Amino acid sequence: QVQLVQSGAEVKKPGASVKVSCLASGYSFTSYYIHWVRQAAGQGLEWMGLINPSAGSITYAQKFQGRVTITRDTSTSTVSLELNTLTSDDTAVYYCARAPVGPPADWGQGTLVTVSS
Amino acid sequence: DIQMTQSPSTLSASVGDRVTITCRASHYVNNWLAWYQQKPGKAPKLLIDKASNLESGVPSRFSGSGSGTEFTLTISSLQPDDFATYYCQQYNTFSPWTFGQGTKVEIK
Numbered sequence: 001q002v003q004l005v006q007s008g009a010e011v012k013k014p015g016a017s018v019k020v021s022c023l024a025s026g027y028s029f030t031s032y033y034i035h036w037v038r039q040a041a042g043q044g045l046e047w048m049g050l051i052n053p054s055a056g057s058i059t060y061a062q063k064f065q066g067r068v069t070i071t072r073d074t075s076t077s078t079v080s081l082e083l084n085t086l087t088s089d090d091t092a093v094y095y096c097a098r099a100p101v102g103p104p105a106d107w108g109q110g111t112l113v114t115v116s117s
Numbered sequence: 118d119i120q121m122t123q124s125p126s127t128l129s130a131s132v133g134d135r136v137t138i139t140c141r142a143s144h145y146v147n148n149w150l151a152w153y154q155q156k157p158g159k160a161p162k163l164l165i166d167k168a169s170n171l172e173s174g175v176p177s178r179f180s181g182s183g184s185g186t187e188f189t190l191t192i193s194s195l196q197p198d199d200f201a202t203y204y205c206q207q208y209n210t211f212s213p214w215t216f217g218q219g220t221k222v223e224i225k
Contacts, residue, residue: 035214037161044219045153045161045204061213062118095160103151103208105172107160 002026004096004108011114012086019082020111022096029077030054032098036070036081040092048094051079086115119144119207123217129225136192138220140205144212145185151206152181152190154199155219161204165190192222200224 007021022034036048049060053072060068069082083090094111097104120143130136140150148168153161163172165181168188178193192199205217 045216047214059213102166105163
């Protein structure tokens with residue numbers, strides 16, 4: 001069955017970077033886009049970007065341009081999100097999700113990233 | 118990026134009520150519009166894509182309509198399992214994707 005398994009919770013200090021990974025299994029990795037979405041406690045969903053694992057092409061939300069990097073490793077069917085220069089506003093649950101072309105229907109379990117001094 | 122505005126932000130309703138949530142896009146998105154349901158502590162669940170296509174397994178009391186910049190999600194008869202937060206999302210191919218701010222459906 002389709003699975004998106006994310007890396008574990010992280011605690012980071014302000015100014016640091018964090019890398020969250022998403023291991024895909026149960027389907028053809030290069031046939032589905034992977035999206036990253038985050039959600040701060042009690043807040044709404046915030047789309048961060050997507051990657052086409054086949055072509056390697058990436059689209060980022062304007063808000064995160066220059067501070068976020070999405071990469072993929074086709075040999076391990078893994079997509080990673082790296083976010084730099086963290087502030088307390090980046091404390092959130094980060095989700096990966098897969099989609100053929102349209103909106104994602106399959107989501108990872110979420111990774112809590114806490115930014116605190 | 119295209120801005121998505123949902124209304125209302127909170128909606129109080131009773132079981133059996135007909136509920137309508139509106140989503141407005143700042144720019145034309147054709148019918149590239151999805152609706153999600155989210156419950157506390159859970160990942161979002163995709164209900165509708167292409168503005169009106171119901172995902173497999175989603176109850177028929179949910180429906181979506183609209184095109185261009187104005188969209189609606191309707192629940193024809195609210196059930197206890199429907200109390201949740203609903204989000205619209207535009208996925209215009211040539212623009213970064215964006216969510217609306219969410220509509221919380223509460224028990225009246």
